Amino acid sequence: MFEYALSVMIFLPILAGLALFLFPFSGGASRITGFIVSIVVLFLGIELFLGFSGTGAMEYVESRAWIESLGIRYSLGVDGISLLVLMAGSILFPMVFTVFTTRTKGYYANLLIIQGAMIGAICATDMVLFYIFWEIMLLPVFFMIGIYGGPNRLPATLKITLYTISGSLLMLAGIVYVAVSYHDQFGKWTFDIVELSNLQLGGGMAVLAFFMFMIAFAIKIPLFPFHTWLPDAYTEAPSSTTFVLSAIMAKIGVYGVIRFVVPVFEIELARFAILLSLAGVVGMMYCGLAAIAQKDMKRMLAFSSASHMGIIALGVFCMNVQALTGCLFQIAAHATSTGVLFLFIGLMEERMQTRNIADFGGIAYRAPIFATFFAIAMLASVGLPGTSGFIGEFLIILGAIKFSGFIGFLAGTSLIVGVCYMLWMFQRVFFEKPGEGTEKFKDLTIPEALTFLPVILLIIGMGIFPQPFLKKIEPTAQLHIAEVSVMTKTVLADNALPIALDTLQKN
Amino acid sequence: MEHTVSYLGFIPLLPLIGAVVIGLLHMFTCRKTPLPEIFYGVLACVGPVLSFLLALVVFFQLKGLPAEERFLTHNVFTWFAVGDLHVDMGFLADPLSSLMLLFVTFIGSLIHIYSVGYMAGDENFGKFFSYLNLFLGSMLILVLGSGPVVMFVGWEGVGLCSYLLISFYSKETDNVIAGNKAFIVNRIGDLGFVLGMAFLFWAIGDLGFDYLSLKANVASIPPGVGLAVCLLLFIGACGKSAQIPLYVWLPDAMAGPTPVSALIHAATMVTAGVYMVARFSFLYAHYPVAGSVVAWVGILTALLAAIFGMFQKDIKKILAYSTVSQLGYMFAGVGVAAYSAGIFHVFTHAFFKALLFLGAGSVIYALHHEQDIWKMGGLKDKLPKTYWTMIIGAFALSGCPPFSGFFSKDEILFSALASGHTGIWLIGVLVAGMTAYYTFRMIFLVFHGKPRVQESFDHAHEPPAVMTVPLIILAVGALFAGFLNLPGIFGGNLNVSHWLAPSLSELHPHVSFWVELLAITTSVVAFAIGITIAFKKFGQGATEPEFTGFAKFGYHKFYVDEIYNAVFVQPYKAFGSVISRFLEPNVTDSHVKLSVWLYQKAGAAFKVFQIGYVRVYAIYMVIGLSLMSLFLSQTIN
């Protein structure tokens, strides 16, 4: 029955979205349609999660010949790497349709297409297929920001689009290079990632191709210093899109690194791991610092998101099981916390018609439920134990320490950096004396509260019972790391500080 | 060796359930019809009290076991397991944690009861108790956690609760800032904790990341890593237990309601650091260098806080600095490897500090939230119960024999001396004198002499029984707790030390009777000098002096807050501004802007070539041709 679940999850939203475009639907009808479709996807996603056996191999595989002459196949599959990203993509989505209720059909149609394309990018195991979905998911974002965005939407949407497309086009060259090398070595064409991971690459070209991949993903993640599109885009985008961008799309960047770069370019990755992880932590600190100076709440959260993404990306570059698993877990955890925060800010903007931090104050007294939910999401985002945010961050820092003590230390400062701006913002917005506008701030309505409640529970649940999730992703992470050859490990060891080195030798 | 008991998890769980239930009730009802306070009050006290009873059960069960087998564990579920890392959500009750458990739940329960009276009439009554329960639950997780990661949950939990409670009166910006400060400073310490844990894990944690496994494998830790772990963990302890340089948050934490201060200072939170060092005694015992660092930091903190304490005028601030100072003692104790002495001081301190804070709370309550001691005076007759209980507390704090504080403090000083840390001992004695001075300065100013503000004096009255009864209970504890661990010189039983022995990796240096006597005598003398000076200056009533010179310097806490502000906070903010105003648009983004600019300019430049004259187009062609043929004619020989 679930043989074609993945295809359905991909194409149901896309087709529904296209149908909304093509036929005259009213805004309300579009919303209902979108909601129903996303609920179907949600159920499929949950069913998929429950049925996932966690052996480390690909499950729910669908593979069909597509372009035979180049060995491009329509092949989908889920393993531990993609599972949680997929969950984030399928579970969080219905919220968008229940929170933002008064938009036009284009809005909902675009969202549906984004969802389908994102799920496609997550499930694709063929590089070309992945690339196609990867590009498709950007287009609706372009329109969402451009049509429904804030006052400075044009430069913002142009920037995100051009920036990301530049990166991904370079990746296209990288993809082709990999396949051509495979063809040279094995005499046949394929773009399947499982087969491509057998490839032995070396030389300057491999480094070049590696960087092409990395630039594409670094832009999407975004990794310092390729993050400059992010604040504008996140700020100007309508909240639903910011939610999608931060909660899922950015994660697909990290996912891409794990899925495509780690198996193929292991040696190059190991060689440049120290540089990349430095980019990760520097980005984390840089964006964290920038966040504190923001006056616009959404912009602050945008920087915060970029800051967190730095740490998540770091989890990949450390190349050990703990960091990788932490990274995968954190992908989902951060999706829940930051995504919800952006939705909350969207709500606040709808109620107050402003995002300026100075205009708020004392919301906690007017809207205790809202404040509590917000606080829980915020605490998860700063990585408080007991929330989903802690496990991943802890594992990543743990892995980073093994990788390099210095990087680990810098990564650890995320404990401090995040708290500073979050508390500062929380103080201004929720505490202090109520401002004029906040006097009449409405608490969450029951439908809204019911929308957010599952996610809030998920945040706490993932913090307290992470093992059911980890159990499913950890075998794949083990396998993934095991594939990293001995040579790579020695390259890695060159980077590690002595203190980490002797622990490394011991293991 | 280990015994699994399934009720262990309930000890922290009960207050946590209370917190959630109360929190939800409050959240959903506060906007419309708040529930009656008594409802919340009862609900809030049930959890801690039940926990206390369970703690007693644990204690007696442990007592029934042979000394080497005193370990009760309960692994509730696997929290997370990744690769070699395996972390159980598990609890461990051994003598050390059971002792902590006992007084934390006991004093915690008393504070809960007291708060029912103190907080009466507050609009956020329910919220307060929710936080309070959460606080206690977190502390119990911290104490009971079977490994460092579980401990870290409680560790961060109490940090969060301190934030919530300090900024409880959140309409005042200053309070929220104090809360932020507490959380952030704690987080700085947590960084050390996390890094320490990480190093510890990579060193020996793959064999099991709980205390018992770590203790079993401690021998195989590489020396460098071990030292690093000790120091990093101590940074964590500094943050939580308010040691130099991270002590700054604690005095500001007075912004919260007074019972919260009592809870933070006595039973929870600040003692966590000491507890943690004692917990890791198996590690610290291998690294005397790390121990010395701990001890010196501790004793210097004690000195510094005592100096600050001498010049404060806010009753809670005085008590706060006294806590910092006493914590310094405790660290000095655990630093010189006298872990049981340190823990014993934690134990006694819990009683008298809770007592003093709750007493101060009564005073403040009676005077309608007046905290300035220079506006009090002569309250002895108005508040007799408070007065007498506080006197007991003050004696205990100052280390007057035979009050509890005397024994525990003396044990620490004596251990310092015995282990050869003469400098620490000398400073310790000095601080003991200073402690007596500022404690009794406070007592004299508040209770003796003449009332300085007549109006508030007239309205003052003894608080209700729900507040005074806990005071009395605590006073009893403060009076007699010391006898649980009588030192050898008094034919002592050293009950607590023996009880703790299986948990701690303690060295017991053999010392002569004379050294012991010297230690006791000096500290008694120091106490006497301190109290005498205080009596001379303040016993008969005194007027508020104008602070000058060193006093002013001390009153302003050596301007440490200002220095931190100038050195860390402002540059941090400024750097943030620089990034967002300058770096981000002009530097980081420059590669994008530059390329866009270049592209557009090049496009504009290229337009010029499209001149529109057909002849010119032909000329382009010919020029291109000519260049190519120039190139091609090279290939013809």
Next chain:
Amino acid sequence: MFAEALFFGFAVLSVLGAIGLVLFRHPMNGAMSLVVTMISLAGLYALLSAKLIFALQLIVYAGAIMSLVLFIIMFLNIQDSDLPTEKGRWLYQLGGIIVILPIASFLIKIVKSIPGSEATIVGSGFGGVKEVGLVLFQDWLLPFEIVSILLLVALVGAVVLAGKRRMGK
């Protein structure tokens, strides 16, 4: 010897004609000098034993095409004021020569590299109408056929562009 003298004469004439085409301001003069070039070229073809082409050059090129050109020039009744002044012509021509020189040297280099350029004696049938006709209709039938389409297009096109037209509907 005689042939060489003839070649030299025709060559000089044709180059002079070409130079005249480039330099004369009025197109009429240019056309006349082009006719000179073409006639000289016809002579050269004759020297190269291309009898048919010699005839065609005279009839088609020098005759038909050039008279068409001249006819149009006169038809348009070009006044001196209609002509572009082309003031900086000399400068342009100097620059043009500099630009063209590499091309010329390239081409000359190519030609110099051809070995064995001495003309051999060819049979009397070479270049005759019959012989060329045989080649044309045997080997080059297709180009010959499609040239008809080309001419048709040119015809229709010229009518469309320059002729009268009933406007579409």
Next chain:
Amino acid sequence: MIQDYLILSIILFCLGILGVITRRNVFSVFMSIELMLNAANLAFIAFSRLHESMDGHVLAMMVMAVAAAEAALALAVVILLHKHKSKLDTNIFSLLKG
């Protein structure tokens, strides 16, 4: 010997190019192109003589035919232009640019 013909052809060809790029008069440009085609024809004939094959003659005929067709169209265009502006200056026709 044949080389001389070819060099003559090249000279004529380059003069043709020169005419195209230096003249603004439509007729001159057009006739310069005719000159270039003639130069190519000369080359055809010369090579034909060199190879002693008559293919070159046929090719030259084809080029003539093409030249004729082009001439017809070019003259039609000249008439068209003259109708618009009554000028033969190519520089006048520069509405399309930038």
Next chain:
Amino acid sequence: MNDFLSLLPLLIISSGAIILMLLAAFEKSRLETASYLSMGFFAVAFFVQLLVGCGPTIVIFNNVFNGMLAASNFTQAASLIILACGFFTAMTTHSYFKVNHFSSLEFYAIMMFGACGMLLLTLSQELITSFIALEIMSLAIYVLVGYNRSNVKAAEAVLKYLMLGAFAGAFFTMGTALIYGGVKSTKFVEIGAFCAANSATAPLILGGTFFIFVALLFKAAAFPFHAWVVDVYDGASTPVTGFMATALKTAIFTVFANFLAQNSGLHGSWVTFLFYISVLTMFGGNLIAIGQSNLKRMLAASGIVHSGYLLIALVAISTEHFTGSVIAYYLAAYAAGTLGMFAALAYLGGEGEKRCTFDDFKGLAKVRPYSAAAITVFLLSMAGIPPTAGFMGKFYVITSAIAADHMALAILGIVSSILSMWYYLRLIINMYFHKTEDTFETKESVFATACTFILVFCVFAIGIYPIVI
């Protein structure tokens, strides 16, 4: 028989052209009838071509035509593209001429003659045949460009095109002469054989191929022979521009590839040359396009860029097993997008093409969402965004470049693709993100929209089911 079948589409088109020409002589014939007829001819020819199965390579009527024509899968694909372009252009003109009254029946005849020349060009295997076919095509296009006689811009366009085209044609003849001098033949096969036997860098061959390349590159609008293209596209009427941009380019690149592919020695020695030309073409085209405000000019400049990509494919063609699939696919993808774009512009432009700049299309999406969506699809296809045909085309080009060890070329191609995003997105932004200023009332027939949407379908269909030949 097979030979005849291969020629059948060509015969259909040429007889169709002649029929239409004759029809034009009758006073009563209506323009619409002509457009239907030409659509019909193109459609029939298209299906005939589709049905004619073709082996690897057939030399058509070897005895009669002396091996000057040859059909292969590649030429079949190319002629399919050309015929489809003709068909869609005929559809587009149908409504275009409803608001722009300058046409007559000969328009269709000449267009079909042009198509005839193109088909010949794809089949030709000999230089002078190619030249004549090229001239047939060019002359027809000159006439089409200048068809609107009352428009001085059209006249100017035809002047520029004709002058420069004839100039380039002269180079072609000179090149043919040199090759003839070197090889004693002008057939591709024999040139290849000569190069294989001797050196491909023999001076006469070198010079000859150089001049022939110049002429072909001129027609393909490669740098530095590109300058005319912007002005000519601008001056020509929109359907003609579309026809020119697609069919003509297809024919040129087909013959270019045929010429190169016959001849590994030749290809090898010109790779570096083509490399630089293609890079310069891509970047030059981008730089021109970025500064344009007129849509047709922008599309012309982007056409230059696409020529650059096709040149990449030319650089990368393998002479061993030449199938031309990459070039054919790219041409098909490009043709679908570009034709669609021009078709949409043709009916949205309104009378006298009054809407022609970026700014004129502000807010189109609000008024005519479907048209805006179609244009968006075409633009995205041209920009190479999946899942459109343009993406797959670009993907094949890059794959072939990297497979041929031209990593640098692939990367430069991608950089240029990034640069080209700029102006494609600009139009989308204008259509979607700006306020409406125009009512966009047009009087198009159903054919125009049908044509646009069939092409939208084509863009996706070619992209998702890439039938690689």
